[in-house]
Amino acid sequence: MNDTTGNQDATEPKRKTRIKVCGMTLPEQVNALDEMGVDLAGFIFYPRSPRYMADKLSPDKIKKIGGRIAKVGVFVNAQYDEMMRTVEEYRLDMVQLHGDETPFYCEKVANYVSVIKAFRLTDDDPIDWITRPFHDTCDMYMFDTMGAGYGGTGKKFDWDVLNQATMQKLFFLSGGIEPGDGEKLKTFETGEAGTKLFAIDINSRFEVSPGVKDMTKVREFVQQVKGD
Numbered sequence: 001m002n003d004t005t006g007n008q009d010a011t012e013p014k015r016k017t018r019i020k021v022c023g024m025t026l027p028e029q030v031n032a033l034d035e036m037g038v039d040l041a042g043f044i045f046y047p048r049s050p051r052y053m054a055d056k057l058s059p060d061k062i063k064k065i066g067g068r069i070a071k072v073g074v075f076v077n078a079q080y081d082e083m084m085r086t087v088e089e090y091r092l093d094m095v096q097l098h099g100d101e102t103p104f105y106c107e108k109v110a111n112y113v114s115v116i117k118a119f120r121l122t123d124d125d126p127i128d129w130i131t132r133p134f135h136d137t138c139d140m141y142m143f144d145t146m147g148a149g150y151g152g153t154g155k156k157f158d159w160d161v162l163n164q165a166t167m168q169k170l171f172f173l174s175g176g177i178e179p180g181d182g183e184k185l186k187t188f189e190t191g192e193a194g195t196k197l198f199a200i201d202i203n204s205r206f207e208v209s210p211g212v213k214d215m216t217k218v219r220e221f222v223q224q225v226k227g228d
Contacts, residue, residue: 017189018199019222020072020172023051025211027061034067036219037226040199041069042096045086046076050210051203059089072096072116080108087113096142096172107137116172118142123158127165135168140198145175162193174201179217182224200225 022042024030030041043062044051062071073092075083077099087095095109098118109115115138119130131141145157156176171193177185177200188194204210206217 017185017197017225019225020199020201021206021213021218022072022074022174022201022203023049023207023211024213025051025053025056026213027057027065029213029215030065030069031067032215033218034065034069036222038069038218038222040072040094041065042072042074042201042203043090043092044074045078045083046074046098048076053211056211059091062090070094074098077101080105083109084112094139097138098142098144103133103137106134110138114139116140116142118144118174120144121157121161123161125161127161131165131169138169140170140172142172142174142201144201159188159193163191165193167193167196170196170198172199172201173197174203176205177202178205179221182221185225 018039019037020040020042021033021038023044024033024041033041043053043057045054046052047054065071070093071090072094073083073086073090074096075098083095086092092113094114094116096116096118097106097109101117106115106117117134117138117140119127119141121127121143127143134141143157143162145155159173173185173188185200189197202218202221206213206221208214
């Protein structure tokens with residue numbers, strides 16, 4: 001497991017927040033994301049998702065994607081051996097575990113690839129209690145909005161609940177983030193939890209159709225968030 005606890009010396013320059021665009025299905029769009037400064041692309045390997053990509057993107061197509069963008073595979077309660085084969089075949093840089101995976105499962109996976117464990121929250125969840133069992137078994141957290149299934153809801157939770165938690169790991173912020181949220185996100189970064197914000201995760205609010213992004217909206221958002 002990598003050291004991603006997020007300790008930052010006060011003399012270091014402020015870390016630029018990264019952006020992850022999830023639910024990608026088109027290689028040309030992934031290459032365009034890399035060119036505009038997006039840091040991570042998410043590929044969903046959950047067959048029930050409308051953005052399931054395994055029947056759209058072959059391992060060869062993923063391997064041909066160039067640039068510096070990191071490839072994140074999103075899995076839900078996947079069998080360990082099957083998932084690790086997928087990680088190898090697609091040369092994934094990280095995995096995002098979005099189901100009911102146990103700490104033991106996360107630790108086993110983290111021996112081979114960086115692990116993001118997702119937590120789907122309501123506005124009054126005890127975050128410290130929920131995340132504590134995973135502190136030593138995954139690399140980063142993701143906080144998303146609770147919904148009926150395992151996929152994204154396109155809705156926000158109250159980000160202020162994160163400021164009330166003892167945040168011990170870097171995390172991804174997800175759940176209904178939309179094109180007009182740039183300033184709101186900058187304000188969140190100045191709060192207590194903002195010091196551990198690793199990346200902003202966007203998806204459905206930036207789409208033309210499931211798996212196809214509105215690249216103009218994405219580009220404008222990147223400029224809002226990453227611009228000085």
